[in-house]
Amino acid sequence: MSIIVDKETKLVVSGLTGREGSFHGLRNRAYGTHLAAGVTPGKGGQEVEGVPVFDSIREAVDEADANTSMIFVPARFAAPAIDEAIESGVETVIAITEGIPVLDMLKTYWKAKEAGVRLIGPNCPGVLSPGKANVGIIPAQFFDPGRIGVVSKSGTLTYQIGNELKQAGEGNSSIVGIGGDPIIGSDFIDILKLYEADPETDLIVMVGEIGGDAEERAAEFIAAEVSKPVVAYIAGFTAPPGKQMGHAGAIISGSSGTAQAKKEALEAKGVRVGESPTETARIAVEVLRDSGRGSA
Amino acid sequence: MDLLEYQGKQLFSEHGIAVPSGEVAATVEEAVAAADRIGYPCAIKAQVLIGGRGKAGGIKIAADRAEAEQYAGAILGMDIRGPHGEGPFRVERVWVEGGSAIAAEYYASVILDRGEKKLLAMVSAKGGMDIEAVAAEDSGALVKEHIDPTRPFTAAEARPIIDAAGLDEDVRDEAAAVLAKLAETAQAEDATLIEVNPLIVTEERQVVALDAKVTIDGNALYRHEGLAELDAESIDDPQEAMAREKGLTYVKLDGNVGILANGAGLCMSTLDVVAQAGGAPANFLDAGGGSKAEAIVNALSVITSDAKVTAILFNIFGGITRCDEIAKGIVEASAQLSLAVPLVVRLDGTNSEQGLEILAAAGLSNLHQETTMLGAAQKVVELAGSNG
Numbered sequence: 001m002s003i004i005v006d007k008e009t010k011l012v013v014s015g016l017t018g019r020e021g022s023f024h025g026l027r028n029r030a031y032g033t034h035l036a037a038g039v040t041p042g043k044g045g046q047e048v049e050g051v052p053v054f055d056s057i058r059e060a061v062d063e064a065d066a067n068t069s070m071i072f073v074p075a076r077f078a079a080p081a082i083d084e085a086i087e088s089g090v091e092t093v094i095a096i097t098e099g100i101p102v103l104d105m106l107k108t109y110w111k112a113k114e115a116g117v118r119l120i121g122p123n124c125p126g127v128l129s130p131g132k133a134n135v136g137i138i139p140a141q142f143f144d145p146g147r148i149g150v151v152s153k154s155g156t157l158t159y160q161i162g163n164e165l166k167q168a169g170e171g172n173s174s175i176v177g178i179g180g181d182p183i184i185g186s187d188f189i190d191i192l193k194l195y196e197a198d199p200e201t202d203l204i205v206m207v208g209e210i211g212g213d214a215e216e217r218a219a220e221f222i223a224a225e226v227s228k229p230v231v232a233y234i235a236g237f238t239a240p241p242g243k244q245m246g247h248a249g250a251i252i253s254g255s256s257g258t259a260q261a262k263k264e265a266l267e268a269k270g271v272r273v274g275e276s277p278t279e280t281a282r283i284a285v286e287v288l289r290d291s292g293r294g295s296a
Numbered sequence: 297m298d299l300l301e302y303q304g305k306q307l308f309s310e311h312g313i314a315v316p317s318g319e320v321a322a323t324v325e326e327a328v329a330a331a332d333r334i335g336y337p338c339a340i341k342a343q344v345l346i347g348g349r350g351k352a353g354g355i356k357i358a359a360d361r362a363e364a365e366q367y368a369g370a371i372l373g374m375d376i377r378g379p380h381g382e383g384p385f386r387v388e389r390v391w392v393e394g395g396s397a398i399a400a401e402y403y404a405s406v407i408l409d410r411g412e413k414k415l416l417a418m419v420s421a422k423g424g425m426d427i428e429a430v431a432a433e434d435s436g437a438l439v440k441e442h443i444d445p446t447r448p449f450t451a452a453e454a455r456p457i458i459d460a461a462g463l464d465e466d467v468r469d470e471a472a473a474v475l476a477k478l479a480e481t482a483q484a485e486d487a488t489l490i491e492v493n494p495l496i497v498t499e500e501r502q503v504v505a506l507d508a509k510v511t512i513d514g515n516a517l518y519r520h521e522g523l524a525e526l527d528a529e530s531i532d533d534p535q536e537a538m539a540r541e542k543g544l545t546y547v548k549l550d551g552n553v554g555i556l557a558n559g560a561g562l563c564m565s566t567l568d569v570v571a572q573a574g575g576a577p578a579n580f581l582d583a584g585g586g587s588k589a590e591a592i593v594n595a596l597s598v599i600t601s602d603a604k605v606t607a608i609l610f611n612i613f614g615g616i617t618r619c620d621e622i623a624k625g626i627v628e629a630s631a632q633l634s635l636a637v638p639l640v641v642r643l644d645g646t647n648s649e650q651g652l653e654i655l656a657a658a659g660l661s662n663l664h665q666e667t668t669m670l671g672a673a674q675k676v677v678e679l680a681g682s683n684g
Contacts, residue, residue, distance in 0.1 A: 076518065101515045106415075139615035153561065154559060155561065159615050160644075163613070213411050233565075238564075240547070240549065242382045245563070246582040255380050278668070
């Protein structure tokens with residue numbers, strides 16, 4: 001199995017005729033992802049490297065049987081583009097765009113919920129299921145197929161940890177970048193649920209950072225609902241309060257949202273938290289092998 | 297982006313929320329002239345972006361002209377730290393405001409609740425003090441109710457919250473109207489936090505916002521021209537201003553180890569690892585995805601303009617970012633900026649071998665290569681020396 005994207009994925013890319021959209025969309029196809037269609041209003045009927053382009057996502061669903069949408073649209077136009085995807089009939093929407101106004105995302109979040117559509121992101125690197133499909137901008141060469149599921153608010157930090165896992169001889173069932181914005185379509189809990197149910201995942205690595213309380217909520221959920229081992233990493237122990245650290249959501253407000261509080265909440269529920277990406281990967285490999293399920 | 301109190305009050309005023317009249321002043325002379333126009337007693341309030349100004353001596357009531365002069369002189373130029381160690385912030389401006397005859401002090405706010413994905417309205421009859429402490433002591437004293445973010449929030453819907461908070465009966469209609477207007481302000485202005493503490497009842501039984509704490513979503517500034525202008529003038533740190541101009545994501549810290557990494561998460565993690573190795577990071581700087589050589593030159597010029605920096609760490613894990621581009625940038629910047637401080641470089645990921653070759657060929661004497669993130673952190677801390 002693996003989660004969210006796999007061999008069944010039929011991808012439609014909004015903005016496929018643009019520079020970023022074509023670069024990443026075709027890169028995803030080169031990895032083996034089924035790129036079914038592109039969408040650019042007014043450019044229906046064209047083709048990009050043999051991929052048909054439609055005027056709307058709904059047409060791509062009707063004509064090319066697309067079931068997963070990737071949004072590469074600039075921030076100012078991204079919320080309406082995500083809304084269009086939600087209403088088009090696809091099952092999953094993966095929004096890469098960074099910089100969408102948060103109150104727009106609030107409305108879009110509830111649209112996705114009501115429509116029963118899985119929204120990943122925005123401001124995320126996408127989802128990779130090694131050996132099966134890649135939707136987004138995750139550099140697939142750093143990840144091998146394997147038994148560890150990764151869920152993360154950060155892109156490069158995930159590459160760092162994934163690469164250390166690969167060097168230790170372990171791979172991943174899937175890697176899910178949930179995004180660094182204050183309001184995201186899927187939180188840690190949504191993805192933990194999927195990994196818990198996925199027979200190809202034996203251990204979960206969760207990568208969090210300062211801001212909000214998603215890690216604290218995840219700690220409660222892990223204690224109550226997750227039987228598989230979870231290893232966590234939290235970034236931002238040295239971040240000063242009140243300063244936005246790159247990601248729109250990475251901000252300590254007053255005394256809430258600190259890395260220390262998140263680490264303590266997770267440890268209180270028995271989740272081991274690594275001090276560095278390197279140590280996190282090492283613990284994950286150790287726990288996996290102790291459970292008799294590692295590769296070596 | 298946080299607004300100063302007076303900027304928040306101007307926003308309130310535009311949305312029909314009553315605020316005391318006042319004037320902003322940057323010098324003692326301006327403050328005294330404003331106080332004369334407003335009349336005595338009046339409040340002289342430090343305009344800084346943190347709570348706890350009153351305790352720090354940043355808010356005074358002047359009974360006459362001599363006191364206005366004395367207090368404005370004391371407050372302007374003062375350095376104030378926040379209750380959670382924020383800052384220090386230097387007081388560049390004061391807000392001079394007519395004295396209010398206070399009959400009751402309440403608390404009202406509308407904030408983004410990230411966990412529940414809704415707006416959250418909060419009201420308390422116990423205002424004028426630290427609301428977290430009030431709620432900790434008596435959880436019933438702070439009434440919380442979620443607001444549907446997809447449609448307007450009316451005074452009729454606000455009324456049950458006001459009733460539950462037990463505000464004085466005669467001002468409940470007006471307080472409900474104020475709460476609805478706070479929600480309207482949040483939705484119209486893309487505010488993720490609006491807090492009024494205290495929301496007062498005057499002796500004339502009018503409901504007035506005596507303070508204003510407002511945070512605007514930086515991603516939405518493109519559709520709020522006036523607020524975007526305030527944002528541009530709000531940065532007083534020279535490095536942060538320079539970084540903003542160059543389009544870099546930079547946060548100034550108080551150490552001596554300059555940091556450049558790609559990606560917000562990896563950059564935060566790099567700061568943590570440097571601190572664990574005993575070092576003090578000088579900054580957060582996310583070079584971003586797909587950084588080109590020019591961006592590296594810009595980033596290094598910002599980092600090295602901070603005189604405290606004694607060594608710099610590059611921690612790059614190339615995904616979309618190509619390590620050969622980063623290496624070219626380092627070589628170019630070294631030449632352009634005549635860099636003398638030690639550079640510790642860890643390049644991993646896409647095109648890292650080509651990157652390392654470019655660096656080796658340049659033969660920079662101040663450059664140290666490390667293969668791991670932890671090794672690089674230890675090396676840069678050793679080279680930076682103590683944070684004096």
